[in-house]
Amino acid sequence: MPFGHDMVHSLSTVVDLINTSPTAGGEECLSDLGQLGELVERWQVSGVDELGSGDLAQVRALRDAFHRVFTAPDQAAAVIRLNTLLGETRMTPRLTEHDGHPVHVHYFAPGASVAEHLAADCGIALAHLLVEGEWERLRTCAAPDCDRVFFDESRNRSRVYCDSRTCGNRMHVAAYRARRRA
Ligand SMILES: [Zn+2]
Ligand SMILES: [Zn+2]
DSSP states (O other): OOOOOHHHHHHHHHHHHHHHHHHHSSSSSOOOOOHHHHHHTTTTTTTTOOOOOHHHHHHHHHHHHHHHTTTTHHHHHHHHHHHHHHTTTEEEEEEOOTOOOOSSEEEEEEOHHHHHHHHHHHHHHHHHHHHHTTTEEEEEOSTHHHHHEEEEEOOOOOSSSSSSIIIHHHHHHHHHHHHHHH
C-alpha cells in the first residue's frame, strides 16, 4: 500500500526517535542537547527554538510513550495508548508549504516545543496508520539480541529485521552456520 511522503517521513522520525532509547537501540542516544539537536536536524523538525534541558526530558518521555504504542499487545491496546498520547497534545492543524515541499498539513500548535511538535505530527501519522488497519507494520526486530523498532513498508508485510543489511545478514549467517553444524 502506498504511504504519502509526509506519512513516511513522520513514521521514520518516530522509529528513529524510539531507537535512540536504551530499551530499543541498546544505548542512550539522547544523552544531551547536542544529540537532541542532531535529531531535530536529521528530521528537519521545523519551528524549533533554542533547546533547553526541559526539552530533553520531554522528548525522552514522549519516546517511551511512542515505544509503548509499538509494543502494544494488540491494535486495541495500541489505540488506547495512542489516544492517551494524543489527548495530552495541543494541536492546530494547518496547511503549509515550506522548504520546497508541496502543500501539506502540520498539526503542531504555534510555539510548540520540540516534544509537542513530534507528539502532534508523529502521533497523527500513527493514528492514520491505525485507521488503515496497518498497526502490524509497527514492528520490533526479530533478531534475538536486537530490540530496535522499524516500520515495515514492504508490500506483503514480510519484513522481520530492523535493517536487512545488518540484522538480516547476521541472522542469515547464523542460520547458515547452524545448518553446517547440523
Ligand atoms: Zn512540513
Ligand atoms: Zn535488529
